[in-house]
Amino acid sequence: MDENNTFQIHLQKLAHQDEKTFETIYTLGNGHFGVRASNPLQGNNSHYPGQPGLFVNGFYDLTQLSYGENYSGYAQNSQTICEVPDPRFIIFEVDGVRSDETPYNVRLVDKNLDMRTGVLMDIFDVKTPTNKQFRLTLQSFASHADKHLFVIRYSVSALNFTGPITIIKQHPYIKQQIQSNTTDMRAAQRQTVLDRTFIQSKLPIMMISTRKSQLALIVAQQALSDNPMHVTMLDDLPSYSKTFDLTQGMTQSFSFAYAISYPHPLLKATLSQPAIAASAEKRLANKSFKQLLDDSAAKVNQFWKNSDIELTGDDALAKGIRFNLFHLYQAAGGDGMTSIPAKGLTGPGYEGHFFWDAEMFMLPFFTYTEPQMARQLLLYRYHTLPQAQHRAREMGVHNGVMFPWRTINGEESSSYYPAGTAQVHINADIAYAIDTYVRVTGDTDFLMDYGYEIIVKTARFWLAYGHWATDDAHAGKFVINDVTGPDEYTAMVSNNYFTNRMAQNNLSIAVKYFNQIKHSHPEKLVELNVTDEEIAQFNHAADEMYLPYDEKLKIKKQDDLSTSKPVWPIKETPRNLFPLLLHFHPMTIYHYQVNKQADTVMTDCLFPKDQDEAQLKRDFDYYEAITVHDSSLSRAIFGILAHRLHHADDAYDYFMQTVMMDLSNSQGNTGDGIHAANMGSTWLSLIYGFAGLGLEKESFNLSPELPAAWNSLRFRFWFHGRQIEITITQPAVSIKLLSGQPLQFYFKHKPFKLTKDHLVNQYLK
Amino acid sequence: MDENNTFQIHLQKLAHQDEKTFETIYTLGNGHFGVRASNPLQGNNSHYPGQPGLFVNGFYDLTQLSYGENYSGYAQNSQTICEVPDPRFIIFEVDGVRSDETPYNVRLVDKNLDMRTGVLMDIFDVKTPTNKQFRLTLQSFASHADKHLFVIRYSVSALNFTGPITIIKQHPYIKQQIQSNTTDMRAAQRQTVLDRTFIQSKLPIMMISTRKSQLALIVAQQALSDNPMHVTMLDDLPSYSKTFDLTQGMTQSFSFAYAISYPHPLLKATLSQPAIAASAEKRLANKSFKQLLDDSAAKVNQFWKNSDIELTGDDALAKGIRFNLFHLYQAAGGDGMTSIPAKGLTGPGYEGHFFWDAEMFMLPFFTYTEPQMARQLLLYRYHTLPQAQHRAREMGVHNGVMFPWRTINGEESSSYYPAGTAQVHINADIAYAIDTYVRVTGDTDFLMDYGYEIIVKTARFWLAYGHWATDDAHAGKFVINDVTGPDEYTAMVSNNYFTNRMAQNNLSIAVKYFNQIKHSHPEKLVELNVTDEEIAQFNHAADEMYLPYDEKLKIKKQDDLSTSKPVWPIKETPRNLFPLLLHFHPMTIYHYQVNKQADTVMTDCLFPKDQDEAQLKRDFDYYEAITVHDSSLSRAIFGILAHRLHHADDAYDYFMQTVMMDLSNSQGNTGDGIHAANMGSTWLSLIYGFAGLGLEKESFNLSPELPAAWNSLRFRFWFHGRQIEITITQPAVSIKLLSGQPLQFYFKHKPFKLTKDHLVNQYLK
Known part of the structure; x- marks a missing residue:
C-alpha cells in the first residue's frame, strides 16, 4: 500500500x-x-x-x-x-x-x-x-x-x-x-x-x-x-x-x-494594539519558512498519531476518511472560547455558528482521540452559561439555563424559532457530551470545575420547562410540550421522543454525579445550591418521563401526534423538489409524516440498551421509510443502526454516501463550506458503527463487524489516560494497550483484561 | 327622552x-x-x-x-x-x-x-x-x-x-x-x-x-x-x-x-384620467354644500331606518351603540371589490387588511339589516377566488381554495404564518357567512351565481387538507392537523375544535345545497364539476369529523393536546404584562393553557344545538377561567354565552366592557383606528345575545331577556324580503311585520304566526 x-x-x-x-x-x-x-x-x-x-x-x-411581525423575546x-x-x-x-x-x-x-x-x-x-x-x-x-x-x-x-x-x-x-x-x-x-x-x-x-x-x-x-x-x-x-x-x-x-x-x-x-504588533515582530523575526513548517508539521504528525484511521482495501475511501478527520482537526477552536462552526472555518455558510452538532456529531472524535481539545470545546459552553441563563429567564423559564440553538457569542441568533430556539434538546445534548467526556477521560477535575454546573443547570431547565401532566392521556407522567426535535420537518410538538429521552438522561446524570460528589466534593453542591430535595425531583421526573409509543404500530412515536398525520408521498415527489425545505412552505411540510433526518431512531443509537433488536428493527424500518435525508446529519445515524441490525449492505451504503460528501460535492453546496458534522459522523460510523465501540459500565465495549469490501481498519483512542490501538481485520481483532495501566474491557459485551504486553486477538466468528 | x-x-x-x-x-x-x-x-x-x-x-x-430565514411559500x-x-x-x-x-x-x-x-x-x-x-x-x-x-x-x-x-x-x-x-x-x-x-x-x-x-x-x-x-x-x-x-x-x-x-x-x-376629471367636473358643477348634504343625509336616514337600535334606560349606552353601528356603516366597502378593514377606514392599523372578523363579527349586522351591503361584502371574497386557488396550490393543497388570513388584494400577506396562514378556519368562516346570508335573505340568485362556488371550493379544501386517521387515538375519524384556531395563544395544533366544527359545517352545507340545487340548477353542478361521489365524500368527512373531547374534564377540548399543558398563572401575572403577546415570546405563550380570545366556546355560540346547557356551562366555566381577553373579539362571545346560561350580570358586564371600547379608548390604541369587529359584536351581543335572535329551521327564533338596567330595546331586521321590528320591554315583547308576507317564526323555540296587521305581544315570564 x-x-x-x-x-x-x-x-x-x-x-x-x-x-x-x-x-x-x-x-x-x-x-x-x-x-x-x-x-x-x-x-x-x-x-x-x-x-x-x-x-x-x-x-x-x-x-x-428584521421580522414582518416582531415579537417579544425574538433574537x-x-x-x-x-x-x-x-x-x-x-x-x-x-x-x-x-x-x-x-x-x-x-x-x-x-x-x-x-x-x-x-x-x-x-x-x-x-x-x-x-x-x-x-x-x-x-x-x-x-x-x-x-x-x-x-x-x-x-x-x-x-x-x-x-x-x-x-x-x-x-x-x-x-x-x-x-x-x-x-x-x-x-x-x-x-x-x-x-x-x-x-x-x-x-x-x-x-x-x-x-x-x-x-x-x-x-x-x-x-x-x-x-x-x-x-x-x-x-x-x-x-x-x-x-x-x-x-x-x-x-x-x-x-x-x-x-x-x-x-x-x-x-x-x-x-x-x-502596539503590544500585539510587537509580539508579532518578536515571534516572526528571523524565522524561515522551513522552521515554521517543521514546528507545525510536528504537531500535525502528533494529531495523526492520536487520530488516524487506517483503512486498507479501498484507497479512495481511506483518503476520504483522512480528509474528513483532517478537516475536523482544522476546524476545532481550541481556546475554550470557541467551538466548531457547522461549516468549519471554510466558508460563510451558516454564518459561522455553533450548533448542537458540535457536541453530538463532532465532539466524540475529539473525546476519544484528542481529549484536551474536547475539554476546550466543552469549556466554550461553560463560558456562555451567563447568556444561557439570561435566555431562560427571557423565555419565562424560572430556573436553569437555555442554551441557544445557533450562536457565536452565546446569545440566541436563530430568526425562525420553530426550527431554532424550540430545539431545546441542545441543553441535553451538551449534558450528554459532558457525561461521555467524563466517562471516557475520567477527568473529574473538569467535572468539578465546569461540567457538573452545566449538567445541573440544564437539568433544572427540564424541571422548569416540563411539567406533571394531569390529562387523561399523560396523567402522572412528566411531559414536555412545545419543542422541536432534531428533525426539523416538524416543529413545536409535544413530547418529542428524542427530547424527552435526552432530558431524562440529563436528569439522570445530574443524579448520578450528585451521588458521587456528595461524598467527594460536598462543597460543590453547596456552591451550586443542589439539595437532596432537588435531586429527588430530578430523579422522579426522570423515572416518570413520558416517552410516546404507538401501541398499534409498536414503535417509538416521534411525538404525541406524529403518527396521526398522513405520510408524505416521497416516491411521487420529483427529485428536483428536494430538499423539501427549499421548495415547500414549512406548514406544508409539518402537515405530513416526513423526516428531514434521524430523530427518534437517534435515541436507539445513543441509548442502545433501551430496546431489544426487534424494537430497534421496527423503529428503523418505520422511520427509514419516512426519512428523506435532507440533512447531512441523517445517513450516518441510519448507517450505525443498520450495522447494529446486521444489515451489512445498508450500513456500508449509508457510510459510502456520507464519507465522500464534500470531496465529491454530493450535496452541491460544498462551495459555501464543508459539512463539518458529516465529517464527524464519518468517525462515528466507523468507530461507533463498524468497530462497535461504546461505553459499558466503567469501561468500553467493542462489537466490530468489518464490511466485506475492506481488508482492515486500524484506529487509536484514549481511555482514562491509556492509549489503545484497535486493528480489525477480516478474521481477527487486535486490541493493544499502547500506554497506561491494564484495565478490564468488554468484547461483544463479555469482559476481558487488557494489559500492556498482552495483545488480544479475538476471532470474529 | x-x-x-x-x-x-x-x-x-x-x-x-x-x-x-x-x-x-x-x-x-x-x-x-x-x-x-x-x-x-x-x-x-x-x-x-x-x-x-x-x-x-x-x-x-x-x-x-423581510425574513431572517425566508422559506418557500412565505408571503x-x-x-x-x-x-x-x-x-x-x-x-x-x-x-x-x-x-x-x-x-x-x-x-x-x-x-x-x-x-x-x-x-x-x-x-x-x-x-x-x-x-x-x-x-x-x-x-x-x-x-x-x-x-x-x-x-x-x-x-x-x-x-x-x-x-x-x-x-x-x-x-x-x-x-x-x-x-x-x-x-x-x-x-x-x-x-x-x-x-x-x-x-x-x-x-x-x-x-x-x-x-x-x-x-x-x-x-x-x-x-x-x-x-x-x-x-x-x-x-x-x-x-x-x-x-x-x-x-x-x-x-x-x-x-x-x-x-x-x-x-x-x-x-x-x-x-x-381625463375622463375621470371630466366626470368629476360634471358631477360637481353648480352643486351647493346644502344640495350635496341633503342627498347624503337622506341615505344616512335610510340606514337608521333599517339598522338603528333604540335602547332606553341608559342614554350613554344608547349613544355608544349608535356610535358603533354608525362606524360599521362608514367602514363597509360596498363595491364588491372590498370588504371591511379591521380598523375600518379610520387609521393605518392592521394595514387596512380584511380578516375573518369581517365575516364572523361584522357581516351579521349587514345580513340582517342591510342585506344588499352584505351581498357586496361577500362578493369581494368571490372576486378573490383565483388568488385563493393559487394559494392552495402553493401550499401543496391539491384541491379547493385557501383564503388568505390577511389581505387587501386577495393574496396572503401574513408574515407570521403560525398566527396567519395557519388560521385556515377562515375558509369555513366565509362559507358559514354565506350560508347565514342565504338563510336570512333567501337570495338564491346569489347562491347560484357566487355563493355555492365558494362553499364547494372551501369544502374541497377540507377534504384535501384533512385526512382519514389510522392511528390509535383517531382511527376511522376525519382529522385536521397543523392549524391555528381563532385563539392565537396556541398555534399549529391538531384538531382545533373550532376549526374542525366549522369545517364540518362547511362540508355539511355543501351537501345541503347540493341536494337543493340538484333539481333546480343541475347545470351549476356540472359547471362546478360537483358529483354525487364528491358529495358523498363531503358527507362522510362531515359525519366522521373528529371533535376532541376531554373525558376527564367533560369539556370540548380546544385541540388534541390543549389540556395536557400547564395553565398560565393569570392571577400572578402583573397587569402591565398584558396583552401577553407584547411581553412574552410566542413559544412561551404557546407552552401554556391561556386563551387570547374565545375559541372552542365560540362553537357553543355558533352551533347552539350542539350541546345541552350542562355541557355549555362546563365549557364556559373552563374556558372563561383561562381566557385573558387580549383580543377585542373575545368578550362579546363570552357575553352572548353568559346570556344563554342566564348569567344576567356576567352578560351585562361583558357587554358593557365591549360597547364603549373606542369611545372610551379602553384598549389604549383607538388612535390607530377603531376596533371595527368589536363594534360588530355590539350588534351580536344585543341581537344574538339579549334578544336571542337566531335561525331556526326555515325561519328565525327569538329568546329575549333584557338586562334589568334597561327599559326597552327596539331594532329592525329583514328576513326573506320582510322587514320586522322587535321591541323588547321589561314585561313584554312586541314583534311587528313592517312589510312583506306573513310567516311562521319561533319564540323561545315555539312556533308562532306573524302577520302584517297582527302585533304579537309575548310576556317574558
Whole structure:
C-alpha cells in the first residue's frame, strides 16, 4: 500500500468541480482561523469566479434581524462570521501593468494538499496582458504550533520570457459591503467590516473592526528570512515590494507569515494594539519558512498519531476518511472560547455558528482521540452559561439555563424559532457530551470545575420547562410540550421522543454525579445550591418521563401526534423538489409524516440498551421509510443502526454516501463550506458503527463487524489516560494497550483484561 | 327622552383623550374612503401632534417582507393601505405669514358628530404669529349618496381684528417616506406614495400612484357654488385662493368637494384620467354644500331606518351603540371589490387588511339589516377566488381554495404564518357567512351565481387538507392537523375544535345545497364539476369529523393536546404584562393553557344545538377561567354565552366592557383606528345575545331577556324580503311585520304566526 497516497488530496483525482468548491476543499485552518484556497490574484476583483476569505473563529459582526411581525423575546441580531481579506492575495507588476488593476489571465494547473504535514501546494499558470507567461506556485500552511500564524511561500518561474517582475504584498483595503441576494437561507448574509492598515513595529498591520459587535482583529505581516524585505509605503498602503530579474526556466521564491491576533472578548485580556504588533515582530523575526513548517508539521504528525484511521482495501475511501478527520482537526477552536462552526472555518455558510452538532456529531472524535481539545470545546459552553441563563429567564423559564440553538457569542441568533430556539434538546445534548467526556477521560477535575454546573443547570431547565401532566392521556407522567426535535420537518410538538429521552438522561446524570460528589466534593453542591430535595425531583421526573409509543404500530412515536398525520408521498415527489425545505412552505411540510433526518431512531443509537433488536428493527424500518435525508446529519445515524441490525449492505451504503460528501460535492453546496458534522459522523460510523465501540459500565465495549469490501481498519483512542490501538481485520481483532495501566474491557459485551504486553486477538466468528 | 342627544357625539361628553384618538373617533367615511378628523392646518407638518390621513378602501402599496430565514411559500409582500394627503388641509395667510410655513397656534374648541345626518362640526380657535385671532369652523361629511365625494365647508370669523385673510386650498404634495418605528406589530408600516398635481377640466387634480402595487388614485377638487372660485397656479401648484375682508364678529364661509376616484384593479374598468376629471367636473358643477348634504343625509336616514337600535334606560349606552353601528356603516366597502378593514377606514392599523372578523363579527349586522351591503361584502371574497386557488396550490393543497388570513388584494400577506396562514378556519368562516346570508335573505340568485362556488371550493379544501386517521387515538375519524384556531395563544395544533366544527359545517352545507340545487340548477353542478361521489365524500368527512373531547374534564377540548399543558398563572401575572403577546415570546405563550380570545366556546355560540346547557356551562366555566381577553373579539362571545346560561350580570358586564371600547379608548390604541369587529359584536351581543335572535329551521327564533338596567330595546331586521321590528320591554315583547308576507317564526323555540296587521305581544315570564 502506498501510504502517502491516501494522505494526499490531489486535484487531478477529484471529479470536475467549480472554483468555489476547490476553495473549500483546500481550505487551510487550525481551529483559530481558516483560509480558503483562493486564486491569489483575485482579492476583491469580481472578474474572477472565486470567493476568497479568511475566517477567524468567533470573529463576527451583528446584523439586525428584521421580522414582518416582531415579537417579544425574538433574537434581535444575527451574528455573522466576518470575511476577512485573503492573506494569499498578491499583486504582480510586469511591463508596467499591475494585476490588481488589469486582470491577468490565471489558469489553475494543480493543487495538492499533503495532510501528513498540512501543507497545500497550488500551481497556477499566469499570463500578463502583455503575453508574458509565468508559473506561480504557492506552498502554504496554517500553523498548528502557533495558531496565530498563516505562512505562505510564493515561487515564480518565467515560462516564455526573461526580464523583471515586481511583486507587491499589501493588506488589501476592502470595504466589504456585499449583500447576499441568495434565496437559500443557509448561505450567510455578508456583514460590513471596516479595515485600516498602517506600519507598526516595522510591520504592515491591518486592523479590522466590526461595525456593531465592536470587535477588533489585528493582522501583522512579515517577510520571512528566506528572502527578507523591508516594508515601505506604496499607494498610501504599507507594503512589501520587490523586483526580481527572472530568467526563463529559473525560479524565485519569497515567503511571508501572517500573525492573526484576535483578543476574544470572553478572554477579557485587553492587549493593546502596539503590544500585539510587537509580539508579532518578536515571534516572526528571523524565522524561515522551513522552521515554521517543521514546528507545525510536528504537531500535525502528533494529531495523526492520536487520530488516524487506517483503512486498507479501498484507497479512495481511506483518503476520504483522512480528509474528513483532517478537516475536523482544522476546524476545532481550541481556546475554550470557541467551538466548531457547522461549516468549519471554510466558508460563510451558516454564518459561522455553533450548533448542537458540535457536541453530538463532532465532539466524540475529539473525546476519544484528542481529549484536551474536547475539554476546550466543552469549556466554550461553560463560558456562555451567563447568556444561557439570561435566555431562560427571557423565555419565562424560572430556573436553569437555555442554551441557544445557533450562536457565536452565546446569545440566541436563530430568526425562525420553530426550527431554532424550540430545539431545546441542545441543553441535553451538551449534558450528554459532558457525561461521555467524563466517562471516557475520567477527568473529574473538569467535572468539578465546569461540567457538573452545566449538567445541573440544564437539568433544572427540564424541571422548569416540563411539567406533571394531569390529562387523561399523560396523567402522572412528566411531559414536555412545545419543542422541536432534531428533525426539523416538524416543529413545536409535544413530547418529542428524542427530547424527552435526552432530558431524562440529563436528569439522570445530574443524579448520578450528585451521588458521587456528595461524598467527594460536598462543597460543590453547596456552591451550586443542589439539595437532596432537588435531586429527588430530578430523579422522579426522570423515572416518570413520558416517552410516546404507538401501541398499534409498536414503535417509538416521534411525538404525541406524529403518527396521526398522513405520510408524505416521497416516491411521487420529483427529485428536483428536494430538499423539501427549499421548495415547500414549512406548514406544508409539518402537515405530513416526513423526516428531514434521524430523530427518534437517534435515541436507539445513543441509548442502545433501551430496546431489544426487534424494537430497534421496527423503529428503523418505520422511520427509514419516512426519512428523506435532507440533512447531512441523517445517513450516518441510519448507517450505525443498520450495522447494529446486521444489515451489512445498508450500513456500508449509508457510510459510502456520507464519507465522500464534500470531496465529491454530493450535496452541491460544498462551495459555501464543508459539512463539518458529516465529517464527524464519518468517525462515528466507523468507530461507533463498524468497530462497535461504546461505553459499558466503567469501561468500553467493542462489537466490530468489518464490511466485506475492506481488508482492515486500524484506529487509536484514549481511555482514562491509556492509549489503545484497535486493528480489525477480516478474521481477527487486535486490541493493544499502547500506554497506561491494564484495565478490564468488554468484547461483544463479555469482559476481558487488557494489559500492556498482552495483545488480544479475538476471532470474529 | 331626548332622542337627538343619543345621535350626537359631543367632544365635551368624552373623557379626556389625545389628538389621535379624537381623529379616529370623528373619522368620516362611507365604505369607499375615510377621512380622519385632523387639525386642518397640520398637513404634513410634524409640529402638530395629530396623524391626518385619507384612507381609500383597497388602495394599498406593497412592501417587501423581510425574513431572517425566508422559506418557500412565505408571503413575500405586505399590502399596506396608503395614507393619502388630508382633504381637510387648508392654508391661511394673514399679515403675509402663511400657516404652512410658520405654524399658527391652533386650539381645538369643540367637535360634534351628528350621526343622524353624518355631518361633523369642528371648531378651532386659531392665533396667527401676528396675534390675529379667528375662529375656524368646519362642517364636513363623506357622501353616502355619491361615495366618491367628500364635502367640506370652512367658516372663518375674526375674533380680535378686522382685516384681510387669504385662504389657499391646494393638494399638498407630500412625499410620504415615514418609516414607523413602533415595536407594536399591530401598527402599520407606512408605505411610499408618489403624488403629482395638475389642472384638468378646470379642476385641480391630484394623482397618486403607488410605487410597487402600481395603483392609481385621482382626487379632483371643486369649489362649490356657495362661494365659487377659479383655480390658478400658486407655487407651481394648482390652487383655489381667495382673500376675504373679515369684519370682527362676522363670518365668511366657503365650501369644497373632493371627488375621489379609484379605478379598482379588480373592476377591470380602465377609465382614463381625463375622463375621470371630466366626470368629476360634471358631477360637481353648480352643486351647493346644502344640495350635496341633503342627498347624503337622506341615505344616512335610510340606514337608521333599517339598522338603528333604540335602547332606553341608559342614554350613554344608547349613544355608544349608535356610535358603533354608525362606524360599521362608514367602514363597509360596498363595491364588491372590498370588504371591511379591521380598523375600518379610520387609521393605518392592521394595514387596512380584511380578516375573518369581517365575516364572523361584522357581516351579521349587514345580513340582517342591510342585506344588499352584505351581498357586496361577500362578493369581494368571490372576486378573490383565483388568488385563493393559487394559494392552495402553493401550499401543496391539491384541491379547493385557501383564503388568505390577511389581505387587501386577495393574496396572503401574513408574515407570521403560525398566527396567519395557519388560521385556515377562515375558509369555513366565509362559507358559514354565506350560508347565514342565504338563510336570512333567501337570495338564491346569489347562491347560484357566487355563493355555492365558494362553499364547494372551501369544502374541497377540507377534504384535501384533512385526512382519514389510522392511528390509535383517531382511527376511522376525519382529522385536521397543523392549524391555528381563532385563539392565537396556541398555534399549529391538531384538531382545533373550532376549526374542525366549522369545517364540518362547511362540508355539511355543501351537501345541503347540493341536494337543493340538484333539481333546480343541475347545470351549476356540472359547471362546478360537483358529483354525487364528491358529495358523498363531503358527507362522510362531515359525519366522521373528529371533535376532541376531554373525558376527564367533560369539556370540548380546544385541540388534541390543549389540556395536557400547564395553565398560565393569570392571577400572578402583573397587569402591565398584558396583552401577553407584547411581553412574552410566542413559544412561551404557546407552552401554556391561556386563551387570547374565545375559541372552542365560540362553537357553543355558533352551533347552539350542539350541546345541552350542562355541557355549555362546563365549557364556559373552563374556558372563561383561562381566557385573558387580549383580543377585542373575545368578550362579546363570552357575553352572548353568559346570556344563554342566564348569567344576567356576567352578560351585562361583558357587554358593557365591549360597547364603549373606542369611545372610551379602553384598549389604549383607538388612535390607530377603531376596533371595527368589536363594534360588530355590539350588534351580536344585543341581537344574538339579549334578544336571542337566531335561525331556526326555515325561519328565525327569538329568546329575549333584557338586562334589568334597561327599559326597552327596539331594532329592525329583514328576513326573506320582510322587514320586522322587535321591541323588547321589561314585561313584554312586541314583534311587528313592517312589510312583506306573513310567516311562521319561533319564540323561545315555539312556533308562532306573524302577520302584517297582527302585533304579537309575548310576556317574558
